């Protein structure tokens with residue numbers, strides 16, 4: 380099919396970088412470590428890796444494939460493909476649900492990204508120098524309990540997102556990720572080096588890679604799957620959107636594998652940088668969303684040149700969050716341009732305003748609206764923020780993923796998927812078909828069943 384009206388990546392590499400920019404973000408560096416911490420370590424990491432391999436990669440291929448075949452926003456793409464494949468127009472529901480999930484995720488994503496912007500300044504002004512465990516905790520506590528400050532940082536981050544989004548896909552975005560992503564990777568390696576020297580590295584590694592399956596509950600498996608969808612940006616149309624800008628002659632399977640590998644590597648490195656510090660300084664592994672803000676400042680505060688490295692790190696983390704946030708907005712922006720005929724600037728501004736307003740809910744849930752509730756026997760706090768997180772990552776994204784897999788695997792003619800994927804060997808294609816038709820949807824479904832306790836009931 381001809382290129383999208385919104386533009387096209389200049390090359391396969393531009394797509395890989397942009398999609399990696401979408402995938403690598405707060406999910407890898409902020410969320411992955413605290414999920415691992417909350418869910419007991421190694422066994423969770425293992426379940427996570429399995430989810431990436433057998434659910435994430437085939438669904439990512441399906442999303443890119445659908446996007447490139449439709450060449451429009453997810454809502455329109457799904458509608459058009461359903462028509463071509465002679466099936467129900469309600470498949471465009473995938474696009475609608477994805478757009479909703481995108482708004483919900485972006486609303487809290489921007490608040491957390493605001494924290495990282497705030498830490499750029501704390502680090503640059505020497506505020507982290509020789510900071511103690513208690514000092515780091517107090518600094519974080521003061522930030523999140525101050526709604527006005529949070530609102531200011533949240534607003535700044537959202538404005539940054541809208542500006543790049545308004546400028547279109549190729550300008551700005553493509554150029555930015557080209558050198559920011561490698562820089563973030565190198566800096567993470569520096570941090571892991573620090574953790575090896577100053578942290579309790581052996582214990583950190585043991586915690587992350589020693590699988591103790593007694594720690595795995597139904598809730599942990601669901602968390603691992605949700606984290607895989609979130610981290611790979613799957614199930615809400617962001618990757619479908621980016622796939623719609625992919626040149627026709629680029630291979631979907633190799634690009635996808637590269638993106639998933641890079642995303643996983645960054646998450647694992649983040650864990651290796653953080654847990655040794657957690658253990659060396661007697662911090663709590665299950666600190667939740669505050670984990671990196673309580674550990675990394677200690678590391679930067681102690682290492683030589685820490686103010687410099689700390690500032691650089693938080694700047695890069697802001698960029699990583701930025702490239703993800705842009706992709707969260709993109710399906711809605713493209714849809715508004717296609718369907719309503721708005722300019723990109725108008726579309727980006729309005730989408731940004733909606734997400735910004737929703738973000739205020741998250742923001743208050745860290746201070747005035749904080750309450751705790753039960754989820755699978757575990758006590759969760761930060762009420763509405765956590766409810767948004769569970770609703771999007773553990774429910775909406777996997778549900779979107781199942782629907783994408785079922786559509787690509789069952790509803791599309793295999794001649795079409797085969798042509799679009801253009802995998803050279805028959806085995807590769809057969810493997811994708813098997814994973815997409817049976818394995819991925821069945822696993823997501825089973826994990827869902829567990830969510831509602833049906834398995835426990837059947838077996839018990």
Ligand code: PHE
Pocket residue numbers: 401402403404405406407484608609610611612613615617703704706707
């Ligand atoms: N993958 C991003 C991260 O890890 C978040 C994201 C989710 C981006 C869904 C787009 C779509 O930070």
